[in-house]
Amino acid sequence: MRDKIESLLKEINNLTANSKEELETLRIHYLSKKGEISSLMNDFRDIAADQKREVGQKLNELKEQAQDKFNALKVKLEGQDVSVETIDLTRTADTYQVGTRHPISIVRKKICDIFARLGFSIAEGPEIEDDWHVFSSLNFAPDHPARDMQDTFFISHGADILLRTHTSSVQTRVMEQTQPPIRIICPGRVYRNEAISYRAHCFFHQVEALYIDRNVSFADLKQTLIFFAKEMFGSDTKIRLRPSFFPFTEPSAEMDISCNLCGGKGCPFCKHTGWVEILGCGMVDPNVLKNCGIDSQIYSGYALGMGIERITNLKYQVKDLRLFSENDLRFLRQFESAT
């Protein structure tokens, strides 16, 4: 047995392997359950008791050397040390799958942050509203088309309970409860009875701003608009105001910004005009102040309102409005790095 061990030791020391297959053949031959070493182990039982110690030691030595040799050959073949558990401490850790902010939330936050820097604070109101806060207090004539069932979702006709069609309703709620100075920004979801398509949805989001104080003028409104446009879309952004009409403001205007996709040169997005409309605004109609218990002889103010989806489209070029509410992760994950 001793001779057998010695000759195996020599054999093993001289082993080489040129491929994984060769190495596996060697492993089976020497180290597997039916291999040479196992069979020696079996024979070991019959060894005379007084020799057991010495032969046992030799046998263990053989076993260790065979295993070491096998590992060394494997490392050589694979370029990897298999006898040690391999942990590459220099590798960057697996990243956690973090959630993403919704693009509408990102833009809403941006808008609110800009106005917060001008001293506006956030005000919120209910989505289920009544006719007074959404229409009547805001000077909508009784036969105004917005009151039509085709434009507005009514919950209860008799009691005039409806889903708000704009966040201007929050103006009324705040003015009814607070005396000026009032400087608020009202973000929220609004509903309109529209057929859903890539460019219209039955719910979307708006931000409304309201500033009421002594001596507030259209010049204050314009300065605020210029500041907002440059902060939101970059310092090269230009604005233009076009006369418009809203029941709750007089005078009223719509604001365009220079198209930030083509830099004002003209492209399909701005319909080759170089301008895109982003919001409505104006001086709060004295009737609205009166309706809300504010003395229009002492106070004046401006209001403005914009759709968050529209601003988001301009910032991120989302071509289909429906993407905002479908929760498709392939879409949402594109906003991972946005804040």
Ligand code: DAH
């Ligand atoms: N409420 C208007 C809308 O939903 C937007 C708007 C226009 C708000 C002019 C205003 C404003 O405060 O002054 O279309």
